[in-house]
Amino acid sequence: MDVRDRFETPDMRAFREEVRTFVRANLPEDIRRKVAQERMDLPRDDQQRWHKILRAKGWACPGWPKAHGGPGFTDDQRYVFEREIALGDAPRSMIYGEGMLGPTVMAYGTDEQKRQILTGILEGDVFWCQGFSEPNAGSDLASLQCKAERVGDHYVLNGSKMWTSEGHIADWMFGLFRTDNSGRKQEGITFLVLDLKSAGVTVRPILLFEGTHEVNQVFFDNVRVPVTQRLGDEHKGWTIAKYLLSLERFGTAEVSRSLASLGRLKAFLKDHDPFRHAQHEKDAIERRVAELEMELDALEITEVRFLFKQDGANEVGPEASMLKVRGTEIQGDIFELTMMCAGGAALGARRDETGVNIEATRRGQDSALPYFNFRKTLIYAGSNEIQRNIIAKAVLGL
Numbered sequence: 001m002d003v004r005d006r007f008e009t010p011d012m013r014a015f016r017e018e019v020r021t022f023v024r025a026n027l028p029e030d031i032r033r034k035v036a037q038e039r040m041d042l043p044r045d046d047q048q049r050w051h052k053i054l055r056a057k058g059w060a061c062p063g064w065p066k067a068h069g070g071p072g073f074t075d076d077q078r079y080v081f082e083r084e085i086a087l088g089d090a091p092r093s094m095i096y097g098e099g100m101l102g103p104t105v106m107a108y109g110t111d112e113q114k115r116q117i118l119t120g121i122l123e124g125d126v127f128w129c130q131g132f133s134e135p136n137a138g139s140d141l142a143s144l145q146c147k148a149e150r151v152g153d154h155y156v157l158n159g160s161k162m163w164t165s166e167g168h169i170a171d172w173m174f175g176l177f178r179t180d181n182s183g184r185k186q187e188g189i190t191f192l193v194l195d196l197k198s199a200g201v202t203v204r205p206i207l208l209f210e211g212t213h214e215v216n217q218v219f220f221d222n223v224r225v226p227v228t229q230r231l232g233d234e235h236k237g238w239t240i241a242k243y244l245l246s247l248e249r250f251g252t253a254e255v256s257r258s259l260a261s262l263g264r265l266k267a268f269l270k271d272h273d274p275f276r277h278a279q280h281e282k283d284a285i286e287r288r289v290a291e292l293e294m295e296l297d298a299l300e301i302t303e304v305r306f307l308f309k310q311d312g313a314n315e316v317g318p319e320a321s322m323l324k325v326r327g328t329e330i331q332g333d334i335f336e337l338t339m340m341c342a343g344g345a346a347l348g349a350r351r352d353e354t355g356v357n358i359e360a361t362r363r364g365q366d367s368a369l370p371y372f373n374f375r376k377t378l379i380y381a382g383s384n385e386i387q388r389n390i391i392a393k394a395v396l397g398l
């Protein structure tokens with residue numbers, strides 16, 4: 001029996017068809033085209049438009065329960081939903097508000113915080129970013145030193161946050177701040193949310209090395225944050241951060257996106273022969289495509305085994321590290337093969353400001369940017385070296 005048979009019941013097939021048809025009929029073509037170019041720097045307006053289309057259908061925030069306005073999908077439905085979104089070239093869910101902060105506020109927020117924060121995320125009106133990493137605190141996150149000093153009913157922030165994805169299009173930030181330095185480094189960290197329009201906040205762009213603007217450094221100069229914007233207790237933010245970081249079970253392996261990327265490469269090679277490969281090159285490419293398909297298939301089976309355990313326990317432990325390492329490696333291999341197929345055409349990679357290529361052989365040019373851009377997946381969400389440490393200790397017991 002194939003573990004993926006669980007997605008082949010009549011109900012699940014009907015659900016898959018419903019999502020597929022909906023995406024085809026409702027995804028705006030300009031957004032579809034950018035996603036098909038593997039762009040991760042989708043403008044705010046594109047993300048918001050798609051979110052509101054899903055909201056009107058009742059499918060916004062697919063991981064949320066009905067009680068908080070989500071669709072209340074079962075895990076099986078959510079898996080199938082996210083697959084169809086990827087295969088239909090639609091944008092992913094908005095990770096920071098919807099995927100990270102929302103469920104954390106459901107678990108740790110006051111009623112007032114739930115009312116204020118969750119509504120803005122659900123309606124797609126408030127965009128969030130994550131202020132965890134700092135110039136000297138990434139893998140060793142608990143070393144963070146961006147300071148929040150308690151002054152009456154406010155905290156006063158000084159310091160900076162680094163690599164803040166979407167900081168330039170976000171309205172608010174959730175972050176970890178140092179409120180006490182006297183004990184263990186995991187103690188004395190406080191979880192705050194703040195309006196990025198507050199006086200004293202500066203968002204400075206950092207361009208990734210292939211030129212896209214996704215990340216920023218955010219500076220705080222005596223920024224005042226009301227105490228009511230603290231999640232949980234003072235100095236106890238580390239526990240909340242650990243909860244937040246454990247939330248992303250779905251999608252760690254990047255199977256959906258990789259299936260979509262490999263599908264695009266195959267369709268392109270079938271329909272065109274723009275690079276005039278010699279027969280022996282075609283054979284080599286076909287062999288490599290087949291290898292990647294098999295690797296992806298094995299990864300998908302592993303992912304389903306981990307996510308849907310026989311005993312019904314849906315917690316994914318250190319195995320998630322295996323999914324992340326293997327998934328991001330395969331993803332990189334797909335983009336590398338795509339770029340190799342394009343050969344010299346990949347070197348002309350350039351986009352005009354609407355995201356549409358302006359030079360010939362569009363696919364060839366599109367191939368280099370994702371190859372370089374997606375190097376980042378080996379680093380963020382816990383670098384692959386750190387994941388290997390976890391596997392060594394927690395899985396292999398070394």
Ligand SMILES: Cc1cc2nc3c(=O)[nH]c(=O)nc-3n(C[C@H](O)[C@H](O)[C@H](O)COP(=O)(O)OP(=O)(O)OC[C@H]3O[C@@H](n4cnc5c(N)ncnc54)[C@H](O)[C@@H]3O)c2cc1C
Nearest residue numbers: 130131132133137138139163164165376379380381383385
């Ligand atoms: C594109 C991108 C987007 C990001 N978005 C966000 C965001 O929105 N919000 C946010 O808070 N952060 C974000 N990050 C930060 C990301 O989480 C950190 O970059 C990551 O945790 C690594 O930290 P670092 O960059 O400080 O590198 P370091 O921790 O300084 O690591 C440098 C190198 O040393 C290796 N290394 C470190 N420690 C060990 C060890 N113990 N054993 C073996 N090797 C080790 C690492 O693997 C890495 O190769 C983003 C990063 C990138 C690249």
